[in-house]
Amino acid sequence: MYCKNCGQQIDDLAVVCVHCGVSTDMGNKFCKNCGAPVSDPNAAICTNCGCAFVKPVNPTDQKSKLVAGLLGIFLGGLGIHNFYLGFTKRALVQLLVSLLTCGFGAPIMQIWGLIEGIFYLIGKYNVDANGNPLSE
Ligand SMILES: [Zn+2]
Numbered sequence: 001m002y003c004k005n006c007g008q009q010i011d012d013l014a015v016v017c018v019h020c021g022v023s024t025d026m027g028n029k030f031c032k033n034c035g036a037p038v039s040d041p042n043a044a045i046c047t048n049c050g051c052a053f054v055k056p057v058n059p060t061d062q063k064s065k066l067v068a069g070l071l072g073i074f075l076g077g078l079g080i081h082n083f084y085l086g087f088t089k090r091a092l093v094q095l096l097v098s099l100l101t102c103g104f105g106a107p108i109m110q111i112w113g114l115i116e117g118i119f120y121l122i123g124k125y126n127v128d129a130n131g132n133p134l135s136e
């Protein structure tokens with residue numbers, strides 16, 4: 001692999017770059033897979049080799065499967081579980097349809113949210129909007 005900080009080739013098992021001394025988890029200047037410079041630090045994939053940049057999951061950012069499931073089951077019609085997980089567009093659809101149809105859409109949105117909530121609880125859906133895996 002390549003150091004994400006200095007772009008030098010390093011041992012696949014190295015935890016610290018022998019060239020610049022930075023942890024191999026750190027840095028976003030070079031592609032870990034091919035060593036190409038990364039022009040956009042927010043890019044999701046390498047424009048050179050196409051590999052996905054895996055962002056380390058911050059444990060405090062990790063969303064809970066149980067919370068997502070319960071929010072979906074009880075408040076799914078308002079899209080609260082999708083707000084929680086970062087699926088803002090889907091959440092807004094559920095919220096606005098529930099509110100703006102004078103109650104006609106609310107039962108449908110509630111069923112939609114209920115099904116999504118169950119899917120989170122049984123693990124059929126298991127990532128948030130950023131692709132981070134949900135905690136148990
Ligand atoms: Zn380095």
Ligand SMILES: [Zn+2]
Nearest residue numbers: 031034046049
């Ligand atoms: Zn690459």
